[in-house]
Amino acid sequence: MNSIIELTDYYSSNNYAPLKLVISKGKGVKVWDTDGKQYIDCISGFSVANQGHCHPTIVKAMTEQASKLSIISRVLYSDNLGKWEEKICHLAKKDKVLSLNSGTEAVEAAIKIARKWGSEVKGITDGQVEIIAMNNNFHGRTLGSLSLSNHDAYKAGFHPLLQGTTTVDFGDIEQLTQAISPNTAAIILEPIQGEGGVNIPPKGYIQAVRQLCDKHQILMIADEIQVGLGRTGKWFAMEWEQVVPDIYILGKALGGGLYPVSAVLANNDVMRVLTPGTHGSTFGGNPLAIAISTAALDVLKDEQLVERSERLGSFLLKALLQLKHPSIKEIRG
Structure with missing residues (x-):
């Protein structure tokens, strides 16, 4: 070793x-x-292996597809992409999906979509579009996603970052209200913050954010890369407050622990700002990734792993609270 x-x-x-x-x-x-x-x-690759390691159904789908066709350019159609797109769009109740690879790549795409929507649809002057994020968030470490962060240690030495971003305290609706300007195009948040410390917002906060977005014509972006696809006992953590965002960002478990797969989902009125050439991904939506992701979604549904997550989560919460171990500072869930 x-x-x-x-x-x-x-x-x-x-x-x-x-x-x-x-x-x-x-x-x-x-x-x-x-x-x-x-x-x-218990880490499961930071929520990558929600279906478990080396799930036989997903491994089988991977090996069968790898022996048939692994990749083609998106200038051509593949025989499995459309079926996967239909499946995930129905799951998220969205019209369109942009297939990508890593979660951070999907965040970058969502930023681009929000900016373009802000200028083309909301009428904000190009170059003055603003996006609000939450303190202690984690959306990734690429330049765009890092621009949404308030972690100075992560950003040190990488300036200049994207302009037009600001952060407010997660859970503070008054502070968020004050941060909104006529140039605000989007608010991005994790329904439950991951790396920031498993921070759960006050009850009603997510609904209040949705109401603010509706009032001011702002896109609500839910980064469900870590908390989505069953991790909290729901397909999407936003469901706990019965809120539907304008944009979903998914990743991690979308690839079943075997392949990097991510996605951005939105309705036609948002996704229409993307036209040929405005965004792309060499590996995004390739046949191998799609076969794996299709199997990953099927396993979550067929084996009722989302419901199982809710049951086991409740059990573990009670058991850990009863344990009262001196090394455990706090238990949230």
Whole structure:
């Protein structure tokens, strides 16, 4: 194990500080290290493996598609993309989907869509469009997504970032109201903040944000990359307050733990700002990714993993509260 760690540390860029543990196998909720020791994987790749590691249905879909056709350019049609698009659009109750790869890539696309919608539909002068995000958010580390962050340590040395972004405290509707201007095109938030500390907003906050967006003609963007697809006991965490955003951003578990797949979903009145050439992705929507993602969605539905997540989440919350372990500072859920 030590030799693997030393080799990896020697050649890897220094942007991670992993635990001194080498995992070599995974199946379901369990993983094994190189010494054969077994663990329950509560991290699940930060919500990537919601279906479990190496789920046989998803692995089968992957291997079958890989032996038939893995990738073509989007200048051509593939035989499985349209069916997947129909499936995920029906799930999210949206008209259109933009298929991509990583979650941060999807955030970048959502920023572009919001800016273009702001100038073309809302009539904001191009170059003056504003987007409001939340303090302690995490939407990624690319320049666009990083521009939405208030983490100075993450941003240090990478300026200048995108202009026209501001942040407010998550859960403070009055502060959000004060931040809105005539140039505000979108408000982006995680329904439950992930890296920011599993921060759950006050009851009614998400609904209040929706009302503000409706009042001021602002797009509500829900980053469900980490909390979506069953992680909170609902297909989408927004469902807990019965709120439908204008734009959904999905990723992580959309690829079933086997392949990077992400998506941006919106209705025609928003997505129509994208025309040929305004956005693209070489690997986005490729046949292999779509076969895997289709199977990943089917597993969540057929095995009722969303409902199972709600049941087990309630059980674990009660059990952890009863445990009263001195090393546990707080339990939220």
